[in-house]
Amino acid sequence: MQIKVKLYASLRRQKFDEADWEITPDQKIASIVEQLGLARQDVGTVLVNGLHAGWDETVADGDVVSLLPRMGGG
Amino acid sequence: MSEKTISNNPASVIYQRCTVDLATGTTTFAQVPCKNLEDVLGGFGRSFQILAERDIAEAYCPENPVILNTGLLTGTSIMTGMRSYFSGYSPLKQSGTGRPGAMWSTGSGNFGNKFKWTGLDEVIFENRSERPVYALLKEGANGPEVELKPADHLVGLTGHAKIMALYQEYPEAHFAAIGPAGENWQNNYMGAVVMSTDNELKSGEPKSRFAGRGGMGSLMGYKNLLAVVALSSDKLQKITPEIRDVNRDILKSGGSARFQPASQGGGGGTWANIEVLQVFHAVPLNNFRPKGNDDVERLFRDEVEKEFDIATEACHRCGIRCHNNLFYKNEDGSRGKLAAKFDFEPLILFGSNLGVHEPAKVCDLIHRCDLLGMDAISLGTTISYVLDYNERHPDKPLFNGATFGDYDKIAELIEGAGRGTLPGIARGVKRLSEETGETAYAMHVKGLELPAYLPDTNPGYMFAIAGGHMSMGTHMMLAKEGKHSLEEWTQAITTGGLLQVGYDMIGLCKFVGVGIGHDIIVRALKEAAGLEIASEDIVAAVRRAYLRGLALELRQGFHEEKEYTLPSQVMNDPNPKVTLPKFITNEFLGELRQRVWGIFKPEMKGLLPVQGE
Numbered sequence: 001m002q003i004k005v006k007l008y009a010s011l012r013r014q015k016f017d018e019a020d021w022e023i024t025p026d027q028k029i030a031s032i033v034e035q036l037g038l039a040r041q042d043v044g045t046v047l048v049n050g051l052h053a054g055w056d057e058t059v060a061d062g063d064v065v066s067l068l069p070r071m072g073g074g
Numbered sequence: 075m076s077e078k079t080i081s082n083n084p085a086s087v088i089y090q091r092c093t094v095d096l097a098t099g100t101t102t103f104a105q106v107p108c109k110n111l112e113d114v115l116g117g118f119g120r121s122f123q124i125l126a127e128r129d130i131a132e133a134y135c136p137e138n139p140v141i142l143n144t145g146l147l148t149g150t151s152i153m154t155g156m157r158s159y160f161s162g163y164s165p166l167k168q169s170g171t172g173r174p175g176a177m178w179s180t181g182s183g184n185f186g187n188k189f190k191w192t193g194l195d196e197v198i199f200e201n202r203s204e205r206p207v208y209a210l211l212k213e214g215a216n217g218p219e220v221e222l223k224p225a226d227h228l229v230g231l232t233g234h235a236k237i238m239a240l241y242q243e244y245p246e247a248h249f250a251a252i253g254p255a256g257e258n259w260q261n262n263y264m265g266a267v268v269m270s271t272d273n274e275l276k277s278g279e280p281k282s283r284f285a286g287r288g289g290m291g292s293l294m295g296y297k298n299l300l301a302v303v304a305l306s307s308d309k310l311q312k313i314t315p316e317i318r319d320v321n322r323d324i325l326k327s328g329g330s331a332r333f334q335p336a337s338q339g340g341g342g343g344t345w346a347n348i349e350v351l352q353v354f355h356a357v358p359l360n361n362f363r364p365k366g367n368d369d370v371e372r373l374f375r376d377e378v379e380k381e382f383d384i385a386t387e388a389c390h391r392c393g394i395r396c397h398n399n400l401f402y403k404n405e406d407g408s409r410g411k412l413a414a415k416f417d418f419e420p421l422i423l424f425g426s427n428l429g430v431h432e433p434a435k436v437c438d439l440i441h442r443c444d445l446l447g448m449d450a451i452s453l454g455t456t457i458s459y460v461l462d463y464n465e466r467h468p469d470k471p472l473f474n475g476a477t478f479g480d481y482d483k484i485a486e487l488i489e490g491a492g493r494g495t496l497p498g499i500a501r502g503v504k505r506l507s508e509e510t511g512e513t514a515y516a517m518h519v520k521g522l523e524l525p526a527y528l529p530d531t532n533p534g535y536m537f538a539i540a541g542g543h544m545s546m547g548t549h550m551m552l553a554k555e556g557k558h559s560l561e562e563w564t565q566a567i568t569t570g571g572l573l574q575v576g577y578d579m580i581g582l583c584k585f586v587g588v589g590i591g592h593d594i595i596v597r598a599l600k601e602a603a604g605l606e607i608a609s610e611d612i613v614a615a616v617r618r619a620y621l622r623g624l625a626l627e628l629r630q631g632f633h634e635e636k637e638y639t640l641p642s643q644v645m646n647d648p649n650p651k652v653t654l655p656k657f658i659t660n661e662f663l664g665e666l667r668q669r670v671w672g673i674f675k676p677e678m679k680g681l682l683p684v685q686g687e
């Protein structure tokens with residue numbers, strides 16, 4: 001099945017801004033990130049269709065998965 | 075520090091204090107045994123215990139000291155270990171009773187190292203001098219020496235120009251100075267302390283660091299103390315294999331990686347936050363009121379790179395290299411003169427939050443604020459209020475009638491604030507909004523202006539004790555994790571959030587990016603300071619220091635309900651454009667306060683000295 005992956009900030013600069021991505025039906029977010037070739041420690045926030053999601057969640061066909069780098073300040 | 079063991083005996087650690095009476099010029103040196111682990115760790119953990127012993131009713135009084143000190147790892151070879159701290163009762167942070175709140179502010183650069191290498195751990199500046207002076211701290215044959223020197227030649231200079239003038243005289247030293255804002259202390263409560271960096275001294279360009287929050291520069295101005303010179307030979311600690319490992323782990327930790335240069339695969343400093351927060355339309359725009367549009371995207375790094383040459387630079391020997399300095403490009407494409415430092419706070423607070431979106435104009439506004447020596451957060455946030463007010467009252471505007479995006483008029487406001495001609499702005503947004511009667515959209519908590527993270531996303535601001543994001547690490551929690559239940563916020567404020575202040579004790583930058591009880595910190599203290607302190611003891615000491623600060627707020631009259639709140643616009647007129655959960659209501663805050671105080675108050679008992687004893 002196909003999802004849309006959106007990357008932001010440093011992740012975008014490493015790979016791409018936005019891409020359609022083929023995954024298997026039960027594939028978890030952690031595994032999608034690995035498949036994308038991103039280091040898990042570089043990803044701070046995962047959104048599925050704009051809502052926060054965890055590493056072990058799965059996604060549905062047509063979902064939009066947004067990956068944000070770790071944030072911080074001070 | 076002279077002793078190298080501690081366990082349950084903090085008094086075995088001695089620190090070197092000098093008390094300087096600015097009125098008489100006398101100096102008194104003392105070897106002071108630590109009372110507790112907070113004293114040992116240093117920074118505000120120590121200075122707040124001194125402040126707690128004093129009954130201070132107004133910031134500008136001779137009894138209110140400026141305390142300059144270091145943290146345990148300042149001057150060591152642990153990466154980022156160069157912080158120094160300025161503490162005192164703040165002219166800006168003020169309770170409803172009129173009493174000032176205790177504050178500290180801190181900065182990097184090489185000043186902290188040089189100060190520590192004089193042999194001093196703490197200088198307490200008492201009273202005030204009749205004439206402008208600077209303090210010369212230096213190492214002597216028999217230990218540290220401190221002298222006051224006339225500073226008439228520095229009067230009126232920018233902070234950077236003061237630093238460069240002193241550098242001519244003391245080429246081996248580093249410097250902390252105030253700018254015109256601090257000199258105009260009667261009319262400016264947001265004066266910063268400007269601190270020199272190696273890059274600044276070498277290049278002559280204004281690449282200073284700032285201890286900005288809470289008006290410690292204004293307090294120095296009141297005391298007629300225009301600068302502090304730290305003159306010592308370099309005493310670079312030998313980098314043992316263990317210290318090298320700690321530094322390698324700091325650089326490799328995901329926590330610090332986000333602040334490292336984008337060109338090296340890092341996050342590119344706090345600048346990167348803008349792009350991440352924009353995903354939720356949560357970047358402050360037009361006085362913290364995002365419109366759900368893409369205006370802020372013109373300040374994304376890729377856009378700015380088209381116009382400027384961006385250099386990532388660092389404080390003395392720091393591998394995190396978090397400074398993003400922007401240089402104009404010459405016609406031939408080579409690097410021109412420095413435009414400004416461009417980090418998240420000034421970028422947003424002098425950019426999108428004022429409705430200014432052209433990078434060159436934002437650079438100019440930041441540059442003006444820096445040269446005049448003001449806290450970018452306090453000034454930017456106060457000006458955004460003025461612009462908001464003027465947009466609401468076109469018939470009866472404040473000051474020069476500036477509105478959002480009105481770059482020339484905003485520049486005038488910055489100049490006026492820094493030069494002391496616009497006290498209405500330079501005394502901060504709390505006072506200004508109380509004068510206008512429109513407090514709902516005045517973005518401060520307890521008199522300290524909010525940094526560039528929306529209050530709509532952070533009820534933790536209520537329990538910050540020294541500036542919204544520096545002393546309560548919850549400002550990104552909603553965007554990062556989406557958490558918005560009472561349980562989650564109570565937990566965040568009362569555990570991890572408050573531990574953020576630990577970095578303002580030990581002498582490292584928060585950009586190290588790991589929890590204060592982390593193995594990296596424990597190893598750093600052991601290898602560089604020779605002190606074995608268990609993680610849980612560090613955490614407990616940091617917690618006590620934070621709670622002492624909170625207890626001090628209550629003692630200074632901050633009302634535990636009315637003043638532990640957010641700007642009322644957040645609750646009464648939530649912004650539909652922000653796509654994060656809207657959960658902050660008056661009821662939510664009321665319940666959160668009750669739960670947090672329920673946890674904190676029993677622990678706060680006995681943390682303050684009984685006054686009069």
Ligand code: SF4
Nearest residue numbers: 388389392396583585
């Ligand atoms: S993290 Fe940044 S501010 Fe801190 S010492 Fe390193 S370069 Fe300086």
